[in-house]
Amino acid sequence: MPATEAAASPPGRIAVRRRDTGATAGRRRARPRRRSTLTYYLLVAPAVLLSALVVVVPGVLTAVAAFTDWDGIGLKARWIGFANFSSILRDPVFTTALGNNVRWMLLFLTIPVAIGLLTALLLLTRPRSRTLYQVIFLVPYVLAPITNAILWLNIVYNPLSGVVGYANHHGLHLGEPLSGLHTAIYAVAAVDIWHFWGFLTVIYLAALRQTPVEQVEAALVEGANGWQLFRYVYLPGIKSTLQLMWVMIIIFSFLAFDYVWLMTQGGPAHATEMLSTYAYSFAFASFQFGKAAAVGLIMSLFGLISSFLYTWLSRKDLNA
């Protein structure tokens, strides 16, 4: 092995070897490299194997379980074909959940994106206060969903001791946002958006800052106004980042779970039911792991479509 060889040889020999002719040096370099191909496979193995063991193997099992009546407790399961899927598709709660996921997606594709873009553009021309604002905007994003959800539940939405309750008692009638059939989903989404938009500000700002200074200066010399500067100089530069964020928002919208489960558990009367909470209830409330797996598989289908989009948008990385 090269290691022992290096240890055994005096430093002088190595220095001499460097002065060898190109051909000999090349041959000597090639040998240890070919030998260590196995080493390189071993280096990449832990990451791949761990991910495969936790994600792929159980993922394949889910795909199988979706066609059985597995209860998740024992190893007994009967093959029942598409029965899980047909009963889910006939369930009105599934339609509600899917509709809520689509509504969630539309809310997240617009509101946080608009706020993120606006604040990023404002910070672009304010290099001195930029860092401070970025830190402030990111604070909700770095806090745990559990603490964010509980603090909103208790101090904002609580009808007895929260700000909403206080407003109700003092003439400003806000009702009970989380208990209303039509308002609950927006009340939950508001908290998730509150926690998320600062992330987009930081991403968009980083992308905007990659725009070459010369292009901006040239446009200003030509007399471009603010809108033209954004439309023709900045927008083309951040287009791929905007697209990528939209794809990621679509993926996350079909997986949204944390804030919904923490704040309403899908209620009241399924008004905030999402595919994720629907699947979770099947598995851990009624022990229908087969049905839960079927919903998980349907969710993954949306994820898979978006993931193809994501891979396609990131294909540049492969050539880096």
Add this chain to the structure above:
Amino acid sequence: MRGHARHITAVCGHVLLLAFGATALFPLLLVLVNSFKDSSAVTANPLSLPTGLNFENFRQAWSYGHFQRGFINSFILTFTAVVVVLVCSSLAGYVLAGKKIRIWPAVMIYFMVSMTVPIQLFLFPLYFGFSQLHLLGNVAAVGVVIAAINMPLAVFLMRTFFLKVPKEVEEAALVDGANTFQLLRSVILPVVSPGLVTVATIVGLMAWNEFLITSTFLQGDSSMTATLGYLSMNGTFSTNQGVMMAGAVILVGPIIVIFVMLQRYFVEGFVSGSVKG
């Protein structure tokens, strides 16, 4: 005239930024203010300032939220996840950046696809496997699961840092007769150590804040993380808002301090995973 208009635009911009900043911080300020008040004072007016600095709420929250045990469990969980991710992702990132194996594009595509696999696709059989192996409630084992979920992002981040290592440095070391492990330890790791800090920050944050996996796999009082302990406190203590808010301060305070200290790495971690040039 033109200068005047520009001045007005600048003021409007500042007002907007201040308003958004206030929106981000307002609920957190409410938490801080109410953590010093007793429950009747919170109910009377959640917007009023406390009359004094009363730390009784914090004492109660600390004991009823079982924060001592919770913080120890959260540390074990986060530490396991970070160590596993750092070791695996730096090794894989090195191989992928140098295109050292022929199937490197396949490995890249594998990680890209697995990054977008929803947790619900593997959660249920994984839960079954954990219960069969009697690992439910094992904090370190759940840390490994969280490491595996964050692996793709970490590998991509580490790969971009390894791409910054000049090829000549590596080749010179190989010519000098260093083996792969010597090369990694004494030549490459010093160059990519900022990458390791970035990955550790991001994965540490993910592990500390995780909800779906931890709440499903860590049932029972002895394995609860700090956030799960707080969640269970919400069920029994939701009538005493002062104590609940003190609990929130105990959880949120340290995270904000760490975030402000390491904000450069947080921002770099968020951005390098998401900005396409």
